[in-house]
Amino acid sequence: xxxxxxxxxxxxxxxxxxxVHRRVAAHIYAEEEGTGWPVLGLLHRLxxxxxxxxxxxxxxxxxxxxxxxxxxxxxxxxxxxxxxxAANDGEVWVLTQKGLDLLTGPIANEPEPDAPVEGPAMIDLxxxxxxxxxxxxxxxxx
Amino acid sequence: xxxxxxxxxxxxxxxxxxxxTVLDLGRARPSDWLREQILGERSGVGDLYRSLNLGxxxxxxxxxxxxxxxxxxxxxxxxxxxIALLTVAATAASTKASVTxxxxxxxxxxxxxxxxxxxxxxxxxxxxxxxxxxxxxxLSSTIVGFIIVDSTTAGAGNAxxxxxxxxxxxxxxxxxxxxxxxxxxxxxx
Numbered sequence: 001x002x003x004x005x006x007x008x009x010x011x012x013x014x015x016x017x018x019x020v021h022r023r024v025a026a027h028i029y030a031e032e033e034g035t036g037w038p039v040l041g042l043l044h045r046l047x048x049x050x051x052x053x054x055x056x057x058x059x060x061x062x063x064x065x066x067x068x069x070x071x072x073x074x075x076x077x078x079x080x081x082x083x084x085x086a087a088n089d090g091e092v093w094v095l096t097q098k099g100l101d102l103l104t105g106p107i108a109n110e111p112e113p114d115a116p117v118e119g120p121a122m123i124d125l126x127x128x129x130x131x132x133x134x135x136x137x138x139x140x141x142x
Numbered sequence: 143x144x145x146x147x148x149x150x151x152x153x154x155x156x157x158x159x160x161x162x163t164v165l166d167l168g169r170a171r172p173s174d175w176l177r178e179q180i181l182g183e184r185s186g187v188g189d190l191y192r193s194l195n196l197g198x199x200x201x202x203x204x205x206x207x208x209x210x211x212x213x214x215x216x217x218x219x220x221x222x223x224x225i226a227l228l229t230v231a232a233t234a235a236s237t238k239a240s241v242t243x244x245x246x247x248x249x250x251x252x253x254x255x256x257x258x259x260x261x262x263x264x265x266x267x268x269x270x271x272x273x274x275x276x277x278x279x280x281l282s283s284t285i286v287g288f289i290i291v292d293s294t295t296a297g298a299g300n301a302x303x304x305x306x307x308x309x310x311x312x313x314x315x316x317x318x319x320x321x322x323x324x325x326x327x328x329x330x331x
Contacts, residue, residue, distance in 0.1 A: 012311045013284035019309050026231045026286045033240065049231075051286075051308040095230075104229050104242055107282045111315040120274070120320040123227075123285070124308035125327075 004075035008053070014108030017079055023052040024076050025085050026103055028095040036092030043073050051124070197305025200289070201234050220292035220302070224251040225273065225326075227312075227319060228287040232304035241289055243296055244319075246312055247280035251294045262330075269326045275319040282313035290328070303328055 005017035016022040027045060029035045037045070046054045047064045054076070055069015077093060080086035085099035095103075199207075210217035227249070230242035243249070252275045260270045287306045293299025312319045 011284075012309050013282075015284075022284065022309055023231075023286060026229070030230075049306050051306055100230070100242070103286075104245060104283075106246075107284060107311055107313060110282050111313055113280075113314070115315050117317060118315045120318055121278075121310055121312045121316040123288075123310050123319055123321050123325075125288070125305060125321065125325050 004072065004079050012107075015102050015105065016085075017083070020052060020054060021076055021079060021085075022103070023049065024054070024073065025080055025095060025099050027052075028086055028093050028099070030100050031087070031094045031096060033094075036088075036094040038092050039070070039073060039077065042093060043069055046073065197287075197303070198234055199303055200236060200301035202237070202300045203302045204234075222292055222294055222299075223254045223302070224291055224294045224299075225254060225321070226251045226289050226291055226296070227275070227283070227285045228289065229283055229285055231287040231306055232289050232301065234304065236289060236301050236304055241301070244283035244285055244312065245281070246278045246283045248276045248278050248317075249283065249312075250276050251291065251296060252276075253294050254290070265330045267328045268324045269321065270323060272323045273321040273326065278312050278314055278317040278319075280314060282311060284309055284311050285319070 005021060008018035008020040011017065011019050011022045013022065016025065024042075024046065027042065027049070028037055043055060043066065046052050047066075047069065054073050055064045055066050056072070057063070058065040077086060077088070080099070081088065084096055085102060086093050087096050088094070206215075206217040209215040226241065227244040228241055229244055232241050243251075252273055254269070254273065258269055258271045258273065260268050285307060286309050287304065289301045289305075290303040291299045291301050310319070
């Protein structure tokens with residue numbers, strides 16, 4: 001399980017196999033929403049997320065390497081499915097209740113109650129603004 | 143370089159020094175919209191591509207803006223603007239009922255005071271002061287996104303803008319959640 005995790009940075013929450021596994025799960029609609037992502041739609045969405053290196057940017061031409069990205073995404077999704085975090089019906093991917101519980105749950109190793117504050121949790125909103133540009137493609141009905 | 147590279151849903155026109163211009167072809171816009179959008183100097187085109195952020199205006203606000211700007215229905219300025227931290231990424235279609243907010247003890251949406259914002263300029267609005275949430279006093283959350291919303295009450299209001307963040311743990315030792323001054327940029331272009 002989680003064979004694709006080695007090449008990515010660890011999950012800061014210590015719950016998922018890697019940060020990329022967390023972020024892919026976080027972009028998938030919950031089962032109850034009745035909507036899911038086809039894998040290519042999900043890849044397109046992830047390509048715009050500055051904090052998720054899927055697909056990788058081709059070093060020479062500076063555009064997303066969708067071929068490599070698709071292979072990486074499918075490997076991550078296979079891990080998530082194996083761990084019961086995501087499910088797919090052959091067409092779209094959805095987040096399971098277990099996946100939602102992991103995303104919304106506490107980190108793996110919470111500090112002791114009397115542990116001193118180390119500092120603020122600085123939130124990185126990314127390198128550029130959010131704005132009124134066209135939204136990425138929506139999911140399709142599961 | 144004068145060639146065009148297709149970068150759906152944008153056209154990317156490379157510059158001479160690794161910078162370039164991105165033309166968004168995603169949907170029809172006002173006539174003056176389709177103009178060059180220089181995104182600033184970058185070390186390489188890969189960096190420039192990564193500067194295309196995932197996030198934008200929520201569908202609710204897009205519809206209100208369209209009706210207001212085209213004289214259909216007036217849109218009243220929100221009395222309250224707040225930021226909510228999310229553990230599941232939002233989309234343009236996210237609503238108060240569909241977002242999943244942080245749930246550590248002490249979490250609350252942060253009201254963004256008008257005095258914490260710079261006046262919009264060059265189609266851009268930024269926060270002039272750091273935005274600091276209430277301290278985490280127990281439990282923890284790992285956030286991956288946020289929405290700007292017109293209510294400080296969790297589960298209430300309308301989403302205005304949405305975006306993703308780097309995965310960030312908020313715990314009793316890593317607190318309070320803080321957005322640095324000028325880190326939040328919202329544009330209309």
